Amino acid sequence: MLENSLANTPQATDAWINDHDSSSAAFSKNKKHDWQGKPYHPISRHYRECFGTKVFKVSVSVAETCPNREGLNGSKICSFCDEWGSAAYHLERDKPLSEQIKINREAIRKRYRAERFLVYFQAYTNTLGKVQKLQDWFDAALMEKDVVGIVLGTRPDCLPSRVLKLFQEYSERTYLSVELGIQTLDDDQLDFLSRGHGSQCSLDAIDKLKEIPGLNVCAHLIFGIPGETDEQLIETARVLSAKKIDGVKLHNLHVLQGTPLEQIFSKGDFAPLSLEEYTRKVALFLEYLDPSVAVHRLAAVASRWNELLAPEWNREKMRPMQFIEDYMRNNQMFQGRLS
Template sequence: MSQPKRYNTFSDELKRVFGCKVQRISVDAGFTCPNRDGTLDGEGCIFCGGSGSGAYSIRPELSVAAQIEDGKEIMRRKYRAKRFIAYFQAYSNTYASVERLAALFGEALSVPGVAGIIVATRPDCLPDDVLDYLARLGGQTYLWLELGLQSIHDKSLAFINRRHDYACFLDALQRAGARKIRVCAHVILGLPGETREEMLAMAGALNRIGVDGVKLHLLHVMKGTRLAEMYGQGEVALLDRDGYAGLVCDFLELLDPAILIHRLTGDGGRDNLVAPLWSLNKFEVLNLIDAELERRDSRQGLRFSPSR
């Protein structure tokens, strides 16, 4: 039997809520993104690969329901999952009318065994009518909103060509919170130009602004991206594996223990990843983080202070 984690995992939360093994199934519902379709920019964030930052194994040619049915078989075999969360992961999954969102999310929730939904998006794709709809949906099913923050530092958001600032994230978070929608923030560790102190300052900020969950990504380079060009020209340096594990442990120690950890490492696909190749072995990275927390006899929130 595996040891309990020294941080507050999302998978344990799902077991508590549903009483059984629940797995996320990634879905590509054909959305795009204002940072890629020319509305804000045509190039997107410098790290954004062809599948909209994540979701590399999805078959977008299938309907939403068919993608989930496909995923159910895999999750049953691999993890003995009994129930499933539809994870709208690719691109910006609220970049459409409420009617279209309702049709797509409704299709996902009608698949037998689907117990909830996660909707990933940008903070500038959340007008009030969409948030009102998500709040209603959250009253009917288990719902999370994943919001791309990436950094609290506007210099970094400009560097990665995010095309929104931290204030935009705070505004979306406040309006989601007012509707009691659970929010998980995505944060990248290892952005060029950020000091270790600036990266760790994000833990304190997340505590203060009141997110419910956090997804940590290490900066990784995917083929065909602007970041890949910069990396090829020696303009960006990446964290090494031990350095990343240590940084994650420092981050966790500062984080409010009530915040759920949805992920602690990146998920670049083998076929498209340029670097760092060590990130392909996610279990090794997670084991290193566990071992380091154990070595320190530490845990999430060890250095958390509600007043900071």
């Protein structure tokens, strides 16, 4: 009744004007960013700023293991990880590095008319092992035609000083980006994932990497872990923004055959997020994330459909991305609005 009694009063009119002005100001703020019409900062925009043209990743697989698989952390395999170590389905992992680059580069060149490429060392933990091997991989990648830089995936607990020194050397020579699998900054949730490291390890790793001039640092995050709260997502966005992280890659926790998570799922102890709920979480996180942070990915995509158990929407790439973008536009949300 109170709402109805105020519906046509001057107070209600003033409130509407204030809300309208606030919304208009917010969208004016968003228009300052050249995000190609998206409500978030796409990685494609970052690449164009760096290289003056479109750049595409060429995924390769040369690492063969990780600390958990080697029993170095006293931890089991990560609960979400399959036998391929997060490698894309199309990787020719039995072939030499140079051949992998050529095969995958030409496929991407043909599909997207691409001209510039980043070699992406994707699967397992690429900084586990001898530094000389890592250096040889880098040198081989940079010798390839039209390769303008390197992207490397690794873990927070696999960054010894000798690896950091190598990163410093190559970041002075070329574009180098490190994708760091922090997944979550909640220790209980890291235990659920069987990561074998804590949140402080992740924060320390980010600090060490950010000390290297010119090095690009991207944080991998997983949403939908049991116990996750909105407050936690907001705090994660704030912490990563304060750390001056360069990029984020977002994933929803999904269930693959042959993973420890499959057993938890089959017992009814884990339920993956619906697309609607995941979308809400992503939008909330992005609103508190600094607008300078590039978004590499909005949601996970199951590269091997025969392994996917849940959720079904992980079979698609474009639908979840469009769903998230539409949700943010319809609700007048955009990255950094509340940062």
